[in-house]
Amino acid sequence: AQTVTQSQPEMSVQEAETVTLSCTYDTSESDYYLFWYKQPPSRQMILVIRQEAYKQQNATENRFSVNFQKAAKSFSLKISDSQLGDAAMYFCAYSGGTSYGKLTFGQGTILTVHP
Amino acid sequence: GAGVSQTPSNKVTEKGKYVELRCDPISGHTALYWYRQSLGQGPEFLIYFQGTGAADDSGLPNDRFFAVRPEGSVSTLKIQRTERGDSAVYLCASSLPRGTGANVLTFGAGSRLTVL
Numbered sequence: 001a002q003t004v005t006q007s008q009p010e011m012s013v014q015e016a017e018t019v020t021l022s023c024t025y026d027t028s029e030s031d032y033y034l035f036w037y038k039q040p041p042s043r044q045m046i047l048v049i050r051q052e053a054y055k056q057q058n059a060t061e062n063r064f065s066v067n068f069q070k071a072a073k074s075f076s077l078k079i080s081d082s083q084l085g086d087a088a089m090y091f092c093a094y095s096g097g098t099s100y101g102k103l104t105f106g107q108g109t110i111l112t113v114h115p
Numbered sequence: 116g117a118g119v120s121q122t123p124s125n126k127v128t129e130k131g132k133y134v135e136l137r138c139d140p141i142s143g144h145t146a147l148y149w150y151r152q153s154l155g156q157g158p159e160f161l162i163y164f165q166g167t168g169a170a171d172d173s174g175l176p177n178d179r180f181f182a183v184r185p186e187g188s189v190s191t192l193k194i195q196r197t198e199r200g201d202s203a204v205y206l207c208a209s210s211l212p213r214g215t216g217a218n219v220l221t222f223g224a225g226s227r228l229t230v231l
Contacts, residue, residue: 004157037222042224043204043206043224043225043227044222044223044224044225045158045206045208045220045222046222047219047220047221050219091157091158093157099171100146100210101146101148101163101208101210101220102148102160102163102171103150103158103160103220104160105157105158105159106157107155107156107157108155108156108157
């Protein structure tokens with residue numbers, strides 16, 4: 001079975017600074033997808049960024065980028081120029097290539113942004 | 116609709132009662148998913164529908180949980196004889212058919228169930 005581990009229960013960052021959230025996963029599949037979701041107090045999960053395992057290039061979405069290390073099964077999220085609105089719970093998630101939409105989530109990291 | 120709509124937003128019930136939670140997916144999204152999120156945890160997969168049929172119900176914890184999607188759009192998650200351990204946020208998500216949406220789910224805001 002696939003597992004996703006987020007070892008940082010809480011992280012904090014100063015506004016305009018950079019923060020990195022860690023995620024590791026375990027799988028025997030070669031085809032899969034990795035995601036970072038943001039969950040604010042409103043409870044709605046919002047997709048931040050996704051990475052297809054077969055792509056070697058790290059995904060980037062504006063201020064958000066990932067460091068995907070396939071051999072190490074590591075998938076960290078870097079948030080640059082942090083904003084107050086980035087404060088939320090962040091979840092790393094895995095989906096196998098044959099398990100379309102069936103996500104395995106990590107335990108989450110609470111991100112606090114200080115003004 | 117523009118987004119995934121879930122009702123009720125909050126539901127408080129007594130142990131042993133029956134509850135229904137409703138999910139209205141994005142128009143055109145044939146795939147629909149239910150997840151359960153306990154306090155302080157990440158969401159856990161319950162069931163996946165492709166159209167009207169349950170393609171994967173391996174996450175349903177026991178036979179008290181059942182979900183339907185009779186017309187391939189709105190889905191209802193049904194919980195019989197509720198127990199205090201069923202208290203959680205129940206999240207619904209939808210996506211385009213396999214092969215068209217790059218495996219991207221859009222989530223609703225969830226239904227918070229509290230069993231007293």
